[in-house]
Amino acid sequence: GAGVSQSPRYKVTKRGQDVALRCDPISGHVSLYWYRQALGQGPEFLTYFNYEAQQDKSGLPNDRFSAERPEGSISTLTIQRTEQRDSAMYRCASSLGGIGETQYFGPGTRLLVL
Amino acid sequence: AQSVTQPDIHITVSEGASLELRCNYSYGATPYLFWYVQSPGQGLQLLLKYFSGDTLVQGIKGFEAEFKRSQSSFNLRKPSVHWSDAAEYFCAVGNTNAGKSTFGDGTTLTVKP
Numbered sequence: 566g567a568g569v570s571q572s573p574r575y576k577v578t579k580r581g582q583d584v585a586l587r588c589d590p591i592s593g594h595v596s597l598y599w600y601r602q603a604l605g606q607g608p609e610f611l612t613y614f615n616y617e618a619q620q621d622k623s624g625l626p627n628d629r630f631s632a633e634r635p636e637g638s639i640s641t642l643t644i645q646r647t648e649q650r651d652s653a654m655y656r657c658a659s660s661l662g663g664i665g666e667t668q669y670f671g672p673g674t675r676l677l678v679l
Numbered sequence: 680a681q682s683v684t685q686p687d688i689h690i691t692v693s694e695g696a697s698l699e700l701r702c703n704y705s706y707g708a709t710p711y712l713f714w715y716v717q718s719p720g721q722g723l724q725l726l727l728k729y730f731s732g733d734t735l736v737q738g739i740k741g742f743e744a745e746f747k748r749s750q751s752s753f754n755l756r757k758p759s760v761h762w763s764d765a766a767e768y769f770c771a772v773g774n775t776n777a778g779k780s781t782f783g784d785g786t787t788l789t790v791k792p
Contacts, residue, residue: 568722569722596778598778598779600782605784605785606784606785607683607769607771607782607783607784607785608723608769608780608782609782610779610780610781613778613779615778620778621778621779624779656722656723658723660778664711664773664778665711665728665730665773667725667728668725668780669725670715670722670723670724671722672720672721672722673722
């Protein structure tokens with residue numbers, strides 16, 4: 566079956582522009598997670614959803630970052646007024662739901678802000 | 680707050696040699712612990728996980744890990760490394776009250792022929 570997909574795979578943008586990153590989870594997965602991974606570091610939690618409800622957004626760095634999952638499936642992570650420090654790999658994962666369930670990761674979106 | 684430390688940034692082993700990657704965690708209760716592998720251009724793949732019970736956990740690709748509460752460790756081992764094991768390995772601790780995981784900064788494994 567299909568795994569987690571993310572688009573675009575690469576995104577180059579200019580400072581000040583808004584970007585929207587898309588995640589399509591595994592069908593039937595209840596929980597969806599967003600992580601950010603800087604070079605040489607492990608993934609850093611941003612936010613997660615159960616169905617369409619955003620359960621925890623404590624990892625979002627500031628109010629330029631937002632995420633939604635309006636129908637409980639596809640999710641969009643939006644970064645407004647991008648800055649060079651936003652450059653990173655953005656990873657999405659999904660799971661069946663429930664504490665400790667295995668998270669399946671997508672290939673990531675590499676964002677470069679010039 | 681939960682945290683994970685992977686003390687070794689880079690490890691090189693010869694093909695066929697044994698491997699141990701270290702992971703230390705900080706968490707207030709019994710943790711959920713994970714090891715992931717990341718190959719270039721790929722997403723993270725789960726190797727194994729510990730929730731409770733037997734402290735020696737078997738995973739895919741011949742990997743195993745042992746949970747040692749007294750040492751707050753969850754080291755990853757493999758008896759004989761293959762060239763295809765060259766990758767980056769991440770240890771993570773899961774929050775037992777919520778869905779998020781906290782990752783270490785990873786260990787890059789190089790396998791010499």
